[in-house]
Amino acid sequence: MTETGSLEERLRVVEDRLAIYTVLAAHPMSADLGERAFVESIYTPDFVFDRGAGLHGAGSRDEMVDLVENDAHRAAIAGGLAHFASLPLVELDGDAAVATSYLAFLTPDPQGDERELPNHGRSTGFRIHRVVANRWTLVREAGRWTVTSRTVLPMDGSGPALEMLRRTAGYFADR
Template sequence: MRTEEPLEARLRAVEDRLAIYNLLATHPLSADTGERSLIDRIYTEDFTFDRGANLDGARGRDKMVALVERDAHRAAIAGGLAHFGNLPLVEIDGDTATATSYLALITPDVGGETRELPNHGSSKGFRIHRVLANRWSLERDANGWRIASRTVLPMDGQGPALAMLREVGQSLGA
């Protein structure tokens, strides 16, 4: 954003960025609750979800709903699954945008040693199950910003996730 741009354009860019931040912040809520109303609100109807070569994804919002309504995902939710994301890097181009972020899948450590934290009770703690790199494609329609596609790949120090992140860095001139 350049300061020589008109105030209206700068304000629109700030509003778009905040709307995208809020949109992407809704994703963990939709995944950790499986609520269809959240999924319907944040994804385009033809949304594509790519989880890499080893996990199935989804093509279409209804398939995304089916993915989070599966018994296996419901079991993960019941086990305390928490999607924990970071503030994304957002690139806006008119009515489209891309965002890059990380996501940690955190679960209660049922085998952990119980520990007391003063003034916060006791817990066996949590464990990070996986850390993932995300690349989001977003579109603005009459109802605002929605997620059109998402690629999520495991951070394993090599392979597709690292290639995806390097591509983002190169596009930024890094």
């Protein structure tokens, strides 16, 4: 896919994509640390987090902070939770953007067989707890990109996650 326009316009697209990649790359660490300032730097005050059926989301940035600061999330962090994200596909539209990516939740596997990896020590390994598709909406305000909403749906072969991915595929097919 090639972008058209002047050199300045194309450079702006590159800068916007890099800024969005940086914001989204910060998410796994913000979730794995659960630190208020880190979380607040990524999301708008009116941020909405939809985790799909069966999981509590958030209806504001403050609720998102509460979600990562609660006892259950702190227990997951203490248990070795690691969010492992893919590079997102980014759809730019001026000062708005949508990004679609995958996220895997990894946890240490204390019941796994201990193995040695040369030059990296011994480990019982990790297990993939869950893999989700993410759809992020972002806005540029005051020169910086922040997340206004996020939907995560499990990659379990069901329709909702696949439909969300099809919306992204349609955007890129039309270009």
